[in-house]
Amino acid sequence: MSTPTRYRVIALYKQLIYLGREYPAGADYFHKKLKGAFMKNKDLTDPAEIQKRIDLGDYVCKEIEAMYHINKYRAMKKRYYEDAEVENIQAKLENANWAQGSGSSATQSSPRQ
């Protein structure tokens, strides 16, 4: 592999290690998979093939960044913003006409023989 490509591959590997530190399934798991994937391709010589692998690595970087963002966004949204749908369902439960008053037949157990 030529030196500039070698440099790019090493930079990609380091970037993925850095991204993998916060991986939800565990940094060690991620590191194992990462090393395995790179080792599997270490004997490639065709520049086109190597470029394809580097592009795949860049794609994985973007996917991981997107996943981290979505996880954080979802957590923040859940914690700080009222979920309108859940509120509607609760309101409907409380206002249902079969829940109003104590004389409703739904609250009396049917006799069981």
Add this chain to the structure above:
Amino acid sequence: MSNLRILVATKRVIDYAVKIRVNAAGSAVETANVKHSMNPFDEIGTEQAIQIKEALAKSKTGTAEIVVVSCGPVKSQETLRTALAMGADRAIHVDSDEELQPLAVAKLLRAVVEKEKPDMVILGKQAIDDDSNQTGQMLAGLLNWPQATFASKVELGDKSMTVTREVDGGVETVKTPLPAILTTDLRLNVPRYASLPNIMKAKKKPLAKFTAADLGVDIKPRLQTLKIVEPAKRQGGKIVESVDDLVDKLKNEAKVL
């Protein structure tokens, strides 16, 4: 040609994904050996400043200098390095091992504003550890500057800004002259992830240090925490035999009907 100086305030907080625990003494949340990171709303604030700078550069209508500041112990410098890696130009660390409540932070930020004279101060709407939602508003009051809080969209004009705010019951658009305070809401932007080369570059960017004494600010806490208790443990679920049984439980045990 407008040359803006944007001051972005950030806070180092316990990471959002960590399951927090109350410490053995029952006096505070356990912070030792717990993962910390930049407050998510502050990440959005830093990203907004960078996007303003990039927009000005792209349209060649001006330049922006982004100064990021954080008040707290020495480890706050990690948060500052993250902001520098995202794209801020220089950092200021206000060093304090004491507890800093929003009023103290607002006073410290006022001192920094008087030193740096920015056109705009961007803060997160609230920190995810204390959820005060006070610092931006207090700073605006201390400086007597206009404020646009819970911003979900920002447009800069000539010496002014038009901000769309997320409020209970909808959305409100306000226009304020600069200098002004902006606090960020979740939907303002998507913060970028700093790449390794940028993190290396960030180590060379300037980081200035001050203490509260240097700035002449009284940071004594005004509020005292009396007690911290974990929320009641969730009870296990029960399996019901019939609809009548379910309704009976909803009425008598859960008391929602």
